[in-house]
Amino acid sequence: MTTRATVIGVGHYLPDRVVENSEFTTGLEGMTDHPIVLETSDEWIRARSGIERRHFAAPGQMTSDLATRAARAALADAGIEPDDLDAIVLATSTADLTFPSAATMVQAELGMTRGFAFDVQAVCAGFVYALSNANALILSGQAKRVLVIGAETFSRIMDWTDRGTCVLFGDGAGALILEARDGDGTVDDRGILSCDLNSDGRFRDILYVDGGTSTGDTGFLRMEGKEVFRHAVEKLASTATKSMEKAGITSDQIDWVVPHQANIRIIAGTAKKLGLPMDRVVTTVQDHGNTSAASIPLALSVGKARGQIKPGDVVVTEAIGGGLAWGSVLLRW
Incomplete structure (x- = not known):
């Protein structure tokens, strides 16, 4: 018998505020002391990213709040209680505080009085890193049930004068629960x-936040979009292929690709490179924007709710983010 980390529940949460592309041209309220008006258009944003709208957290609504709401939805879906969990692994780059971890805040809010909780920071690749770590905890016997969350409030680190980045990102959270179950050690x-996890720190300057302990302030997201795009398709296709090879799965056996929802052109380019049609790709970027570490669990939860992802389906997830860091996880739902 082989131990497998198996998905038993999934859920998500999106803040109430929905921001349409048009708000950037008519005057976006509430993000600075004055309305933000950019030289852009709905057509420009859609053509370059596929994004039509995104959600922004309310004033005072923190990343841990979003994460807790998604966690409760996943617990309800799994039919278990917080103290049935052994661990929480939370992927985020926008934690409420430098420390303690947002994961421990979620642990407290859920009323979970046992086990352990910690954050993982790999930016947009954070959820696949968190999922891989949770898998390792289960395979090593350190945990039997792990809550894995991706949650972000990227609206808090936007430079609202930079139309090339501030229109791309949104806030949200997604969560799933893994449980140790016996398998036969086969692809069935x-x-x-x-x-499959990877990173290359030589490319840190093409996607980063220009703040932290070195500057004494939070800073803003900075991105060289063309350079990120150049790396993204090749690295995403490569890591997905590696995960398939490790599992002994071929592309024709993949039911769903659930990619990081950064840009529809990257998503389509990666699918083409993998030889998979877009009707086998779960896309939510049009409604959520780029929610960084939250995008994959959000898409998994939405994909299940839509009736796309069903028990027994083979799903490959892949993501790339600042670092550069990238990776993939292949699972049978």
Whole structure:
């Protein structure tokens, strides 16, 4: 028998405020002391990213708040209580505080009085890193049930004068619960079948936040979009292929690609490179924008709610973010 980390529940949460592309041209309220008006258009944003709208957190609504709401939805979907969990792994780049971790804040809000909780920071690749770590905790016997969350409030680190970045990002959270279950050690097992993680710090300057302990302030997101795009398609296709090879799965056996929802052109380019049609790709970027570490669990939860992802389906997730950091996880739902 082989132990597999198997998905038993999934959920998500989006803040109430929906911001349409048109608000950037008519005057976006509430983000600075005065309305933000950019030289852009709905057509320009859609053509370059596929994004039509995104959600922004309310004043005072923190990343841990979003994460807790998504966690409760996943717990309800799994039919278990917080103290049935052994661990929480939370992927975020926008934690409420430098420390303690947002994961421990979620642990407290859920009323979870046992186990352990910690954050993982790999920006947009954060959720696949968190999922891989949760898988390792289960396979090593350190945990039997792990809540894995991706949550972000990227609206708090936007430079609202930079139309090339501030129109791309949104806030949200997604969560899933992994449980140790026995499998036969074949590709027919439910659960995580393979993981692949990568990073290359030589490319840190093409996507970063210009603040932190070195500057004494939070800073703003900075991105060289063309350079990120150049790396993204090749690296995403490569890591997804590696996960398939590790699992002994071929592309024709993939039911769904659930990619990081950064840009529809990157998503389509990666699918083409993998030889998979877009009707086998779960896309939410049009409604959520780029929610960084939250985008994959959000898309998994939405994909299940839509009736796309069903028990037994083979799903490959892949993401790339600042670092550069990228990776993939292949699982049978």
